[in-house]
Amino acid sequence: MAFAHEIEDKPVNARLLDVDLVIYRTSEGISVARDICPHRGTRLSGGWMDGDTLVCPMHGLCFDHSGQCTKIPSIADPNAKIPPKMRLMSLKSEVRYGIVFACLSDEPAHPLPVWPGIEDESLKNxxxxxxxxxxxxxxxxxxxxxxxxxxxxxxxxxxxxxxxxxxxxxxxxxxxxxxxxxxxxxxxxxxxxxxxxxxxxxxxxxxxxxxxxxxxxxxxxxxxxxxxxxxxxxxxxxxxxxxxxxxxxxxxxxxxxxxxxxxxxxxxxxxxxxxxxxxxxxxxxxxxxxxxxxxxxxxxxxxxxxxxxxxxxxxx
Missing domain, CATH: 3.90.380.10 (Naphthalene 1,2-dioxygenase Alpha Subunit; Chain A, domain 1)
Structure with missing residues (x-):
């Protein structure tokens, strides 16, 4: 779906089987989710990263590596509870051999490849x-x-x-x-x-x-x-x-x-x-x-x- 080295300090859009996705990097690693904000359906790949959070470009909602919303700027009360449902549709994903693999279903039907030589850390890919x-x-x-x-x-x-x-x-x-x-x-x-x-x-x-x-x-x-x-x-x-x-x-x-x-x-x-x-x-x-x-x-x-x-x- 993407090379890991291409995911830097900005969210990246991708598409898998006609499903639009957003890929972003935090200190926890690379995350993949549906490219849609749960608030008003905005494409999150048009947003930006603020530290460890992905920011929606339309209303500024912030999402962490797991896809959970951590901040809604338009709410004045800093102690207001954010609904648990306010989260991204995150996908199961894994970085292997410098490639970001993602799965649209809850469990993959097939394992990721095991590549001899490519997996040898003494060799340069x-x-x-x-x-x-x-x-x-x-x-x-x-x-x-x-x-x-x-x-x-x-x-x-x-x-x-x-x-x-x-x-x-x-x-x-x-x-x-x-x-x-x-x-x-x-x-x-x-x-x-x-x-x-x-x-x-x-x-x-x-x-x-x-x-x-x-x-x-x-x-x-x-x-x-x-x-x-x-x-x-x-x-x-x-x-x-x-x-x-x-x-x-x-x-x-x-x-x-x-x-x-x-x-x-x-x-x-x-x-x-x-x-x-x-x-x-x-x-x-x-x-x-x-x-x-x-x-x-x-x-x-x-x-x-x-x-x-x-x-x-x-x-x-």
């Missing part, structure tokens, strides 16, 4: 500037976990030869979602491990935490170097998605200039493809599109979403 894609969240996630498009879409970055077939791979069902490994011959040499060569044989390990979070562990086969690239999305609306990405590597001090630039280039290669896909919703009825062997991951992802009742409705 880099945050790719977030972007908005005009596409369904599931479309983005399927593309992020698709490998057959590499030599066609990513010729300008890391894509291999278009003549090389995608080898068979097996998708594993896990406690958190889905996972698979795949060997791939990358075009170019983008790894800072002092291994020479115009192309590199690597192994990708994908770990998808349902419904919308994935980490790729990229391991060149001829070195101990590892790169970790994580991607999670906020479904702003049915066909609008906010992308949040974090990466690191085993150098302990990854090259920010190179990795951030490369990641944005890769996103720019993918974005028009995904935004142009039709239908806009990911088809969960497997008979609606024709699949090829390299689609093993996307087929399992669609099956899993259908079982969970997520995504586009099944065709009758």
């Amino acid at each position: 880099l945050y790719i500037p977030s972007g908005t894609w005009h596409a369904a969240a599931s479309r983005h996630v399927e593309n992020f976990n698709d490998v057959a498009h590499f030599p066609w879409v990513h010729q300008g970055t890391f894509g291999g030869k278009t003549a090389d077939p995608i080898p068979p791979y097996k998708v594993e069902k896990t406690d958190y979602g889905l996972s698979f490994q795949l060997p791939y011959l990358e075009g170019g040499n983008r790894f800072p491990d002092d291994v020479e060569g115009s192309e590199r044989q690597v192994t990708y390990t994908y770990q998808l935490t349902l419904p919308f979070s994935t980490i790729i562990i990229i391991a060149p086969n001829d070195s101990d170097y590892r790169q970790y690239f994580a991607d999670t999305v906020c479904p702003v609306s049915a066909h609008e998605t906010r992308i949040f990405q974090v990466c690191t590597d085993t150098t302990s001090d990854p090259d920010a200039d190179f990795l951030v630039k490369e990641s944005l280039l890769i996103n720019d290669e993918d974005k028009p493809m995904v935004e142009g896909q039709r239908p806009e919703d990911l088809p969960l009825d497997l008979t609606e599109e024709i699949h090829i062997p390299a689609d093993r991951m996307s087929v399992e992802y669609r099956r899993t979403l259908a079982k969970l009742g997520l995504g586009a409705p099944m065709a009758s």
Whole structure:
């Protein structure tokens, strides 16, 4: 929903599944609530922070980290009791890996992702500037976990030869979602491990935490170097998605200039493809599109979403 470093001394607005939210920081940490004042429905994201309180811009009501109103300036009596119902509709939220996750229900249906490498405090995480894609969240996630498009879409970055077939791979069902490994011959040499060569044989390990979070562990086969690239999305609306990405590597001090630039280039290669896909919703009825062997991951992802009742409705 937001990068934690973007939440500073002002409230920030966000949207999750067409619900407007306000995110604000106090000494207690980051809080998330519906972006609506319980008094007269004003958008609180247009207000400001006064110390540890969020101030409504219309009547000056103040709210603490829990969402409770602590002050109503128009009441002259300083001892007047503020009604307990005068509080924000606060959401369950958590900051993990520098990302603010929020849940619209009382209890989340799925756990937050556990990302190896990204969670290693000895490694330095880099945050790719977030972007908005005009596409369904599931479309983005399927593309992020698709490998057959590499030599066609990513010729300008890391894509291999278009003549090389995608080898068979097996998708594993896990406690958190889905996972698979795949060997791939990358075009170019983008790894800072002092291994020479115009192309590199690597192994990708994908770990998808349902419904919308994935980490790729990229391991060149001829070195101990590892790169970790994580991607999670906020479904702003049915066909609008906010992308949040974090990466690191085993150098302990990854090259920010190179990795951030490369990641944005890769996103720019993918974005028009995904935004142009039709239908806009990911088809969960497997008979609606024709699949090829390299689609093993996307087929399992669609099956899993259908079982969970997520995504586009099944065709009758």
